[in-house]
Amino acid sequence: MSLPRVATVWLDGCSGCHMSLVDMDERILDIFSRADLVYGPLVDFKEFPEDVDVCLVEGAVSSEEDLHKIRMVRERTKTLVSFGDCAVTSNVPGMRNPIGVGPLLDRAYLENVTLNPGIPSDIVPKLLPISTPVHRVVKVDVFLPGCPPSADLIFTMLDDLLAGRVPDVAGSRFGR
Amino acid sequence: MTTVYTLRIDGRDVAGSEDATVLDVARENGIDIPTLCHLDGITDRGACRLCMVEITGSNKLTPACMTKIVEGMEVTAHSDRLLEYRRAITEMLFVERNHICAVCVANNHCELQDTAEELGLTHFDLPRISPKVDIDASHRLFSIDHNRCILCLRCVRVCDEIEGAHTWDIMHRGLDTRVQTDMGIPWGESTTCTSCGKCVQVCPTGALFEKGRAVARGSKTRRPFLPWMKVVAEERGL
């Protein structure tokens, strides 16, 4: 029998939630003896694969690329986890929302710059008008708030999901 | 002599003196009703509506902090409907302004966070409003960040009832409602503020804080002195 397929993706976040995942220490071996890690910043696969059982999404949806990616991830994933405050509430990336994209980019690339001022337009993806939580764009099955969620909470949630239980996220909290 | 009334809360027989509120009696008996605007030592105002309970014979929800007990009252403090409403209220408090816990002085010392955790609120279905909201850092010792204010009005009541300064009040309406100092002038220019810091101590969130506190370092450790101060103020006839 093949093992459940787990993926992680990194949208607009600081990678702290992924660091907390790694912070499970040797329990990560336990989890990935019961599951395959098929995609994510921690492994070297280029394409998000089909038929993913569980995907942890770190970060808010802030750019056109994030939007494209999360829609594809949703299509290919059975259980989508909104992983950490940026994914759940838009958190720090959402701090720009009251400011607006125009004034934000002006401030960063024109007003405070002495060398080659100019707003980047090629290669980098366009910012969306506001940075949004994942569940405002696609359906989310499990929410795990926290900045970042603790390694213990992540372990309990993955342990539950792999055992086919409804994940217990008690003790999770915005911030922390 | 005070009269003692008997009543039932969540099916339990309990008793309290005639001037007690449903919230008082519930707490005395270890029945936990969530609250945000209530604070022992200052007058209740019924601002947050989190303490709503059902009273048999009434089809309205009633704030426990504002309702005096009555002989034979039947109170439901916990039900699926009440949990749903309490979650909705908490969610609205979060999305109305800009709560970014990760960078907040009150992170992990915040009663709004506590409430969300207790109620099992893991996300918001409502979109955030993301309003542009001011910060007033003109006071020498303290700041107010209106992004995090939930309009519980504890600051207004403590400044008026305990300190006797009445620096704080409210202005505007609806989503534009703000607490304000001395008729809307910057806090640092207030002539009534004594810089006692009581408002900062009672604020349940990171809206009012001491300057120089880093993220997550804004615990309000001196709050338990309040009920005691209230007793002293009453004894002195203030």
Ligand code: SF4
């Ligand atoms: S006041 Fe409380 S809920 Fe709001 S940002 Fe600060 S810690 Fe979070």
Ligand code: SF4
């Ligand atoms: S510091 Fe004291 S006097 Fe000044 S506003 Fe706060 S409670 Fe009122």
Ligand code: SF4
């Ligand atoms: S500043 Fe703090 S104490 Fe005052 S109304 Fe806002 S949340 Fe309540």
Ligand code: FES
């Ligand atoms: S505690 Fe009763 S309304 Fe706020």
